[in-house]
Amino acid sequence: MASLLNLKIVTPKGVIWSGEVNSVTLPGIEGELGILPGHIPLATRISAGELSVQQGTKNFFLAVGDGFVEIFENNVSVLTDMAVQADGIDEAQAILAQQQAEARLKQQLSDEEVAAAQAALAQSAALLRVKKTRVK
Amino acid sequence: MASMRDIRRRIKSVVSTAKITKAMQMVAAAKMRRSQQAALNGRPYAITLHNMLVSIQSHLAPDEDASPLTLKRPVKREAVILVTTDKGLCGGLNTNLIREACKFDPANTLFVTAGRKGSQFVHRTRRKLVGEFSFQDTPQYSEARAIVKMAVSLFLNGEADKISVIFPTFKNTMTQVPSCIPLLPITELKPIGGEKTESQVDESLSSSQHSDMIFEPSAKALYDSLLPHYMNTRIYHVLLEMRACEFSARMVSMKNATDNANSLIKELTIHYNKLRQTGITNQLLEIASATSSLS
Numbered sequence: 467m468a469s470l471l472n473l474k475i476v477t478p479k480g481v482i483w484s485g486e487v488n489s490v491t492l493p494g495i496e497g498e499l500g501i502l503p504g505h506i507p508l509a510t511r512i513s514a515g516e517l518s519v520q521q522g523t524k525n526f527f528l529a530v531g532d533g534f535v536e537i538f539e540n541n542v543s544v545l546t547d548m549a550v551q552a553d554g555i556d557e558a559q560a561i562l563a564q565q566q567a568e569a570r571l572k573q574q575l576s577d578e579e580v581a582a583a584q585a586a587l588a589q590s591a592a593l594l595r596v597k598k599t600r601v602k
Numbered sequence: 603m604a605s606m607r608d609i610r611r612r613i614k615s616v617v618s619t620a621k622i623t624k625a626m627q628m629v630a631a632a633k634m635r636r637s638q639q640a641a642l643n644g645r646p647y648a649i650t651l652h653n654m655l656v657s658i659q660s661h662l663a664p665d666e667d668a669s670p671l672t673l674k675r676p677v678k679r680e681a682v683i684l685v686t687t688d689k690g691l692c693g694g695l696n697t698n699l700i701r702e703a704c705k706f707d708p709a710n711t712l713f714v715t716a717g718r719k720g721s722q723f724v725h726r727t728r729r730k731l732v733g734e735f736s737f738q739d740t741p742q743y744s745e746a747r748a749i750v751k752m753a754v755s756l757f758l759n760g761e762a763d764k765i766s767v768i769f770p771t772f773k774n775t776m777t778q779v780p781s782c783i784p785l786l787p788i789t790e791l792k793p794i795g796g797e798k799t800e801s802q803v804d805e806s807l808s809s810s811q812h813s814d815m816i817f818e819p820s821a822k823a824l825y826d827s828l829l830p831h832y833m834n835t836r837i838y839h840v841l842l843e844m845r846a847c848e849f850s851a852r853m854v855s856m857k858n859a860t861d862n863a864n865s866l867i868k869e870l871t872i873h874y875n876k877l878r879q880t881g882i883t884n885q886l887l888e889i890a891s892a893t894s895s896l897s
């Protein structure tokens with residue numbers, strides 16, 4: 467019996483996606499991270515980017531923000547600021563958010579605000595990248 | 603004995619009060635639905651984050667756990683973050699929170715307030731207020747971050763050796779329980795879980811007992827980056843719960859007010875009609891006696 471991964475993607479807005487999948491590819495901070503069933507327990511950080519999921523014969527993609535991931539006994543919990551499915555991405559809004567974040571970075575800001583703006587920039591860049599490559 | 607005109611006047615004023623409370627009830631109900639949803643949606647995130655932190659903490663080597671935020675010191679001075687509403691008319695919600703706050707010794711407790719009612723209380727009772735924050739109807743993450751920043755600096759400067767948060771936890775629309783949780787220092791955390799997330803708790807319980815977990819880059823680095831994030835989320839969640847509680851409590855108390863006003867209107871109307879009836883009977887009697895004396 468082929469075992470499956472139990473994937474759960476949680477953001478502050480709620481559980482975005484959960485279900486059984488064959489494999490997950492995560493944007494880890496030290497490079498892409500492919501997770502298959504039977505992976506050893508692992509906890510790490512992820513950066514803004516593309517998360518791809520293989521479920522059966524289908525593949526689908528999500529754009530995610532910074533966050534954390536914990537893998538334990540075929541349970542994968544992804545904890546992130548943002549998660550949007552590829553077909554749900556609003557390109558115009560993402561471009562707008564990108565421009566706003568860039569504008570904010572040019573102003574005189576405290577360290578904390580710079581970090582927030584950079585996070586927003588990375589998020590919108592991830593959104594756009596996923597949108598461009600994955601939605602036809 | 604009130605005259606008929608007095609009663610008429612009273613009915614009119616009660617009717618307009620009922621209209622106002624009814625309108626406030628509707629507004630609170632609409633806001634309540636949104637804020638309850640936000641609070642409940644935020645719970646899985648807060649819980650998963652908490653449990654993740656617990657499992658990492660259990661893997662730290664004893665000498666590694668040196669983050670200044672986790673250091674326990676003898677408690678000489680305390681600080682309390684008092685989260686209340688801005689406006690009244692929400693039943694006993696604020697009173698209950700303030701009663702909780704009164705348990706702290708005024709002489710060596712600093713207060714940080716979020717919400718106007720709390721700061722009014724601290725001013726009135728001449729306790730020490732060190733920070734005053736406000737938050738919107740839909741709390742923003744940045745508002746939570748500001749509060750956490752203040753709390754962390756109080757703690758690291760040594761102005762407070764222990765920081766707690768007082769806020770209402772949302773059980774359901776009818777019940778909100780004031781609770782007091784320690785925020786800093788972050789010491790032995792226990793896995794928490796709501797009723798709906800028992801499976802999550804089990805998961806993390808077992809994962810925290812698991813000994814060969816791998817951490818990338820390292821448990822210490824992961825822990826340090828998780829800590830501030832954890833506190834921000836914690837406070838953000840507190841603010842969300844606060845709003846959910848506020849609107850629920852307001853809706854319930856406004857509904858009670860409307861019901862009371864309506865029953866008062868009923869009573870007054872009956873009284874008014876009785877008086878009117880008596881008046882008419884008296885007039886008829888007078889007419890009858892006048893005609894009988896004439897004939």
